[in-house]
Structures are given as structure tokens and as C-alpha cells.
Amino acid sequence: MTVLTAPPSDLAPRVASARPEDFPRPHGREEEWRFTPMDAVAPFLDRDPAAGALSAEPGTYVSMVPIADRAGASWLPTDLPSAIAFSGTTTAVQVAVPAEQVVEDPIVVDLRGSAGRSYGHVDVHVGAHARAVVVLVHDLTVDASGSIVTTLGDGAELTMLSIMDGPAERTHLWNWHTEIGRDARFVGSVVTIGGRVVRMLPSVGFAGPGGSAELLGAFLGDHGQYLEHRIFVDHDQPHCSSNVVFKGALAGEGTHTVWVGDVLVRRAAIGTDTYEMNRNLLLDDGARADSVPNLELETGDVASAGHASATGRFDDEQLFYLQARGIPERIARQLVVRGFFVDVLARIPSEQWRTRVLHRIAQRLGMDDSIEAELSGTDEEAGS
Amino acid sequence: MSILVIDDLHASVTTDTGPREILRGVTLSVDSGSTHAVMGPNGSGKSTLAYVIAGHPKYVVTQGSITLDGQDVLSMSVDERARAGLFLAMQYPVEVPGVSVANFLRTSATAVRGEAPKLRTWIKEMKDAMSVLQMDPAFAERNVNEGFSGGEKKRHEILQLSLLKPKIAILDETDSGLDVDALRVVSEGFNAFRDETGAGTLLITHYTRILRYIAPDFVHVFVDGRIVESGGPELAAVLESEGYERFVGASATQA
Numbered sequence: 001m002t003v004l005t006a007p008p009s010d011l012a013p014r015v016a017s018a019r020p021e022d023f024p025r026p027h028g029r030e031e032e033w034r035f036t037p038m039d040a041v042a043p044f045l046d047r048d049p050a051a052g053a054l055s056a057e058p059g060t061y062v063s064m065v066p067i068a069d070r071a072g073a074s075w076l077p078t079d080l081p082s083a084i085a086f087s088g089t090t091t092a093v094q095v096a097v098p099a100e101q102v103v104e105d106p107i108v109v110d111l112r113g114s115a116g117r118s119y120g121h122v123d124v125h126v127g128a129h130a131r132a133v134v135v136l137v138h139d140l141t142v143d144a145s146g147s148i149v150t151t152l153g154d155g156a157e158l159t160m161l162s163i164m165d166g167p168a169e170r171t172h173l174w175n176w177h178t179e180i181g182r183d184a185r186f187v188g189s190v191v192t193i194g195g196r197v198v199r200m201l202p203s204v205g206f207a208g209p210g211g212s213a214e215l216l217g218a219f220l221g222d223h224g225q226y227l228e229h230r231i232f233v234d235h236d237q238p239h240c241s242s243n244v245v246f247k248g249a250l251a252g253e254g255t256h257t258v259w260v261g262d263v264l265v266r267r268a269a270i271g272t273d274t275y276e277m278n279r280n281l282l283l284d285d286g287a288r289a290d291s292v293p294n295l296e297l298e299t300g301d302v303a304s305a306g307h308a309s310a311t312g313r314f315d316d317e318q319l320f321y322l323q324a325r326g327i328p329e330r331i332a333r334q335l336v337v338r339g340f341f342v343d344v345l346a347r348i349p350s351e352q353w354r355t356r357v358l359h360r361i362a363q364r365l366g367m368d369d370s371i372e373a374e375l376s377g378t379d380e381e382a383g384s
Numbered sequence: 385m386s387i388l389v390i391d392d393l394h395a396s397v398t399t400d401t402g403p404r405e406i407l408r409g410v411t412l413s414v415d416s417g418s419t420h421a422v423m424g425p426n427g428s429g430k431s432t433l434a435y436v437i438a439g440h441p442k443y444v445v446t447q448g449s450i451t452l453d454g455q456d457v458l459s460m461s462v463d464e465r466a467r468a469g470l471f472l473a474m475q476y477p478v479e480v481p482g483v484s485v486a487n488f489l490r491t492s493a494t495a496v497r498g499e500a501p502k503l504r505t506w507i508k509e510m511k512d513a514m515s516v517l518q519m520d521p522a523f524a525e526r527n528v529n530e531g532f533s534g535g536e537k538k539r540h541e542i543l544q545l546s547l548l549k550p551k552i553a554i555l556d557e558t559d560s561g562l563d564v565d566a567l568r569v570v571s572e573g574f575n576a577f578r579d580e581t582g583a584g585t586l587l588i589t590h591y592t593r594i595l596r597y598i599a600p601d602f603v604h605v606f607v608d609g610r611i612v613e614s615g616g617p618e619l620a621a622v623l624e625s626e627g628y629e630r631f632v633g634a635s636a637t638q639a
Binding site: 315316317318320321322323324325326327328329331332335336338339340341342343 | 438439440441461462463465466467471472474477478479480481482483487488491492495496527544548
């Protein structure tokens, strides 16, 4: 068991360990569990001997490796479900991009669970001065728990998308930790539109000065989904930057989204430039959004530090304006919601995946394909 | 030929202290090819008239009727009114983040025309309309009204007008906040639309300035929620030299 030290903060995890017994069992009153429906996560608080494993099809950069051989071996789980999943995983899904290699096409990792409840570990390493785009597609046909560990060598550039899309039936509990090398650049996008109960916990640390991290998120909840995103950015190196932008739209009785953004700027992290923002759009009266930004500064010597959070109702003036131009209410609403997401989705690395995500969001909003084609400006003549 | 008939229109807005009547019996007909200027002091309710015709949910019509070519406008939703041929160029156009002007224009043209315009002809149509208003083609890629200057917002309103080609156009203080150059460009854009389509126009304004660019056939003085005097273009000249004072006094005496 490693007790994390140096110096203690309310925001940093207290325990990092591969052994489940090192973690106290959460009951729902703890800060990091206080919003979560504990009955849904209960099956992940004990080791399930019947649990299956998550795997992916090997490819040029993708392989299945013994867990001990993974690149990001210094990482340890920071909560009980991730420790249980980790201790129950023998083979990791590994994406490895060698130093100085530039991979233009997205490396797609399509996770598949071998049982109704599956554990997994995904290790992504981009070597020094290499550049890559990775798309991680979660398996929403199973309940899953696991960790993603991303490491960027010095000067590396990684753009990565994690997408949870599928039926609103399953529970998914994930930690996603990214360690950024000196002068390396990371853009991570989280798209959560499927799942019954989802807890996605992205965290970022810096291994050297000059690194930059962007964390972008889009979540769309309805019909009683619970979608939680809990972010922790740990600045402990000088002259690094972080920018966190998460947007959520939600509707329906009992639908609940939670966004917690913790940013810690430690004493050594002089010259830090950090900003975090969450915006939520309530589409009706039944849904609830919690939004909690926390910024803790241990040094005053920062370039810039800020946060913003706003949860608002659908703007009826926008609706009136669009309807006054003949656009029926249903399409006007869809236009507004899609527009709300555009700035976070515009950063999704590949055109193909950006289009796919926009299309899925449109479908979720009840847009039919003809409207979709109309909006993207394509029709039968587009090819000519 | 089209005709918009407003008859004894009364409308209220809900306030913290209960409903407050703003329109108190407006009667006015606007037919194709004619331009009616409605002029009045601040707070007279002239912009409310524009919003009530367009169907803004904030206002409740308590009495009277509006018809377009005999069809009951008040029973239509906001988008139905637009598709029936009414267009309101707004004083304060609303920002719609993440929706590009190009998408917005095409979606509304599709809704109003009942079918998606063919892409090739549409692009030319949009470019032509933009060049009349001296708008850069790059404008189409910007988000609707987001970060637009006052002049850009009004040009964008007239651009929509020229593409959607309504039967009756309502211009709500389109001149406000425009410098002379922008006012000229916007007015020329409007005149091109009017000459091409022969639409009827309700031009709501506080100042006579815009009437030098857009010639009205009729001028109506609007005070305290109703029209207190109507006349030809010469009435605008009276307002220009004497202001609204006489009419405000007259209304108070009547009441």
C-alpha cells in the first residue's frame, strides 16, 4: 500500500494500491461517492470470481500483454472498484506507439467483454516525440469496471477519444489516468451517451515541465440514466497547462448527471495555466445536474487559474428565433442542443469519428436521418 | 396579392403584479406592395405589436384578431406563421451557439419552402443575397448572431428576409444601432427584396431617419398601445420637426 504524501490535499486521492483490502469499503457518504447510486455499484465492491475479461483485437499498435509487462506500470488503482478490477485482470489491452513514430490514422480499440460483468485494463503509451490518435470504444453490452492508463513520453502528442455509446442498461466504472511527459501534449475527449450508471474518473498528472492537457467531455442523459464524471488534474510540475471543458445535456424523470472537477496546483507548479468549465443544459424539469468545480492553489505564482460552472434551462428565446424562421419546434430544439455540444465535439480527432459521434447524438435527440443530412449540408447533389 | 389584417388587437404581458395590457385596440391592414411605417415613442408598445404578430409566447392576446389572407394567424404556432408568409426582422436577434449561419439559413429555407433547396443553386442564391448586403462569404461559417456587431446582426436579418421571401415583412427597429453606412446597406438590401417580391411591409421605428432610405406609403403614429393618427409620408415630416409630444398629449387627453 502506498499512502500518497507530499503535501496532503483534500483533492488528491489518499490511497494508491493494487490490493483491494487497502481500500475502505465505500457506503455512499464519502465525498467521492456521495452522488453515486450505491446499489448499482455494489456488485463491483466485491471480487466476482465469475467475471470475464475485456479484450481487443490485436493490430499494428494494439496487443494483449501480461499485465506486468504494461508500459504504465507505475500507476496504481486509487479506489476499491479499480483495485478489484485490476487484481482480477491478468492481461492488459496495450496500445504502444514507438518513439518518434507518427501515426496519422486513428488507432481504434474496440473493447469486448467475455462475460456479463467484465474487468479490464487498457494501457496506452505514446513514445517520446511520437504522435497518435487513439479511439477507445467501450463495450456497453456488458457491465464493466477497469482502468485506462495513458502515458506520453517527452514531446509526444496524443489525441484520444473514449466513447460510451449503447443501450442505457449497463453499469460502467472507469478510472482513466494520463501521465504527461515534458513538453508533451494530450487532448482527451470523453463522450458518454450510453449506460445506465456510469462513473468515469479522468485524472491527469505531469511527469515534467511544459506539458499540456485538454480534457473535453460531452454527455447526454435521459430516461433515468446516471452519468458521473469526476476529474482530477494534479499540477506538480512548472509551466504546464490544463484546460477542462465538459458539457452535458439531460432530460427525463430521474436522470442525474454529476460533474466534479478537481484541480490542484502544488507548490512546485509555478507558471501553471489552468481553466476548467462545465455547462449543463436541462431540457426538462425531471432531470438533475450536479456541478462542482474545485480549484486548490498551493502557489500564487501561476500564469492563470480559473473555473466556471453553469447549469441552465433551455433558452426559449433561441427557440422563438428559430421557429420565427419557420423551423418546427422539434427541429429547433435539436439544433440548439447539437449546437451546444459543437465546441467540445469539434476537437474529436478524426473527421470520421466526429461525424459518427454527432450522428449518434442526433439520433439520441430523435433527429431523423433526413434532418441530419440537411444539417450537414449534404444531399443527393453533394458528391457532384 | 396578400393582406395582413389586424383588427382591434389587445394584448397583455404577465408581470409580477399581474397581467399588464400593452396593446389596446390596434387596427391596421397591410397589403402586398405597400409599406406602412409605425412610429412611436419608447414604451408605446410598437415592438410588442411586432412580437404579437410573430407569436412570441410572452404575450397573451385578450381581444381582437389577426388574419393573413383570411387565415387566422393567432391560432398558428410561431413556425406556422413564418411558413404562412410572415417574417419578423428582430431588433435584438438571438445568439444560437454552435449553429452556423449556413446551416440555419438552409434549415429555415427548407422549412419555409417545404423542400430542401438543391445544393448547387442554393449556394449561388445565398452568395448573391450576401453580396447585395455586402457580406463576406466567410460570414456563413460563423455561428448565428454570435459575436456579430450591431450592423452584422441587422444585415443577417435582411439576408434571411431576402432568402425566405415572406408575403408580409415586419421590421422591428431595424435602424436602431446602425451607423449611416450600415443603414444604407441594410435599406438597399431591403428595397431589393421589396422590389423583387412586392411584399407588404410593416416598418416599426422610433426615428424618421430610416424613412429617407425606405419610402413609406403610409405613416401611423403609435402611442399608448394604439394608432392615434394615420397619414401619408408627410406625417413623418411632422414627426421629424415636432416630435411625439403632441400625440402623447392627445392620447392622455383621450384616456
